[in-house]
Amino acid sequence: MINRVELFWFSFLKPESTGRFSNMVLNKKFIMHKRFEGEPKPSDFKLVEEKLPPISEGEFLCKAKWMSVDPYMRPYSARYPLGTTMIGSQVAENTAYFGLLELCQPKAGETVVVTGAAGAVGSIVGQIARIKGCKVIGFAGSDSKCKWLKDELAFDAAFNYKECSVAKALQESAPNGVDCYFDNVSENIIHISTTVIQMSLVAKQLKMEGFLVHRWANRWDEGINQLLEWVQEGKIKYRETISEGFDNMPAAFIGMLRGDNVGKAVVKV
Ligand SMILES: NC(=O)C1=CN([C@@H]2O[C@H](COP(=O)(O)OP(=O)(O)OC[C@H]3O[C@@H](n4cnc5c(N)ncnc54)[C@H](OP(=O)(O)O)[C@@H]3O)[C@@H](O)[C@H]2O)C=CC1
Numbered sequence: 001m002i003n004r005v006e007l008f009w010f011s012f013l014k015p016e017s018t019g020r021f022s023n024m025v026l027n028k029k030f031i032m033h034k035r036f037e038g039e040p041k042p043s044d045f046k047l048v049e050e051k052l053p054p055i056s057e058g059e060f061l062c063k064a065k066w067m068s069v070d071p072y073m074r075p076y077s078a079r080y081p082l083g084t085t086m087i088g089s090q091v092a093e094n095t096a097y098f099g100l101l102e103l104c105q106p107k108a109g110e111t112v113v114v115t116g117a118a119g120a121v122g123s124i125v126g127q128i129a130r131i132k133g134c135k136v137i138g139f140a141g142s143d144s145k146c147k148w149l150k151d152e153l154a155f156d157a158a159f160n161y162k163e164c165s166v167a168k169a170l171q172e173s174a175p176n177g178v179d180c181y182f183d184n185v186s187e188n189i190i191h192i193s194t195t196v197i198q199m200s201l202v203a204k205q206l207k208m209e210g211f212l213v214h215r216w217a218n219r220w221d222e223g224i225n226q227l228l229e230w231v232q233e234g235k236i237k238y239r240e241t242i243s244e245g246f247d248n249m250p251a252a253f254i255g256m257l258r259g260d261n262v263g264k265a266v267v268k269v
């Protein structure tokens with residue numbers, strides 16, 4: 001479900017059951033044990049248990065039931081010392097909502113291209129663009145993902161970037177050029193200069209802009225409520241890829257980076 005909880009920590013609390021610590025709480029967390037070299041490995045993480053001090057006046061303790069694994073955890077962790085707790089932060093739906101609507105300002109009849117199209121952000125970007133009357137072209141990493149995008153999410157075209165010529169696919173599916181390119185995976189799929197997007201940039205005088213979704217923190221509920229309405233109206237569909245068990249956090253993270261997920265990758269604690 002969209003936005004069950006906005007912030008998930010890569011840690012999990014359970015009551016200590018025995019002895020003199022009976023009023024204390026054991027916190028389980030994964031820390032970064034080794035630097036990622038290439039693809040993260042299970043041995044790069046370490047499961048740690050710690051006793052939390054009793055909570056003080058004005059504090060509260062919460063127990064996570066669902067957790068999020070997110071792409072940014074990979075580059076972000078490089079900035080922190082070994083031993084840092086891994087965190088995840090579920091903001092995909094508003095990233096799609098504000099990123100597309102505020103920066104791209106899509107208009108009916110325009111052509112929108114999205115990469116990572118079957119992922120948490122990309123699948124919502126494409127559907128919002130469809131709601132706005134745009135032609136939507138998605139790129140994703142498997143035929144089954146592309147089938148889902150076309151058959152169920154009503155993308156106009158979807159291509160398995162591992163199996164196609166991306167430049168040719170764009171040339172054929174966007175004869176009038178591209179008005180908006182929502183890039184979820186950097187240069188991994190589309191090398192702009194080799195595609196029709198390059199000419200669109202010039203001819204349509206497009207702009208390029210990066211963002212962090214927290215830019216719209218003061219409008220957070222607006223995004224969530226609008227998306228919820230679209231879900232309830234059947235205009236937006238979503239999928240989740242659920243891994244079971246806190247101990248499977250690293251596997252879920254690694255799997256998401258490999259493309260095992262359709263929609264949002266989450267862990268059910
Ligand atoms: N600016 C902001 O504030 C925010 C930005 N983001 C960004 O949005 C993007 C999507 O995030 P999110 O929706 O959570 O993640 P996704 O659900 O899209 O999961 C990541 C996906 O990336 C794809 N992928 C992995 N490796 C590659 C590769 N080498 N080349 C191309 N695709 C690859 C995989 O799909 P496939 O099978 O298609 O390859 C995988 O499923 C990320 O870049 C993330 O950092 C997210 C939240 C906030």
Ligand SMILES: CCCCCC(=O)/C=C/[C@@H]1[C@@H](C/C=C\CCCC(=O)O)[C@@H](O)C[C@H]1O
Pocket residue numbers: 071072075076089091212213214
């Ligand atoms: C570092 C790569 C960021 C990739 C984009 C992304 O997924 C952003 C996600 C944010 C995340 C913030 C993470 C890093 C921001 C670094 C900014 C800085 O302090 O220099 C987290 O806050 C949830 C998403 O909004």
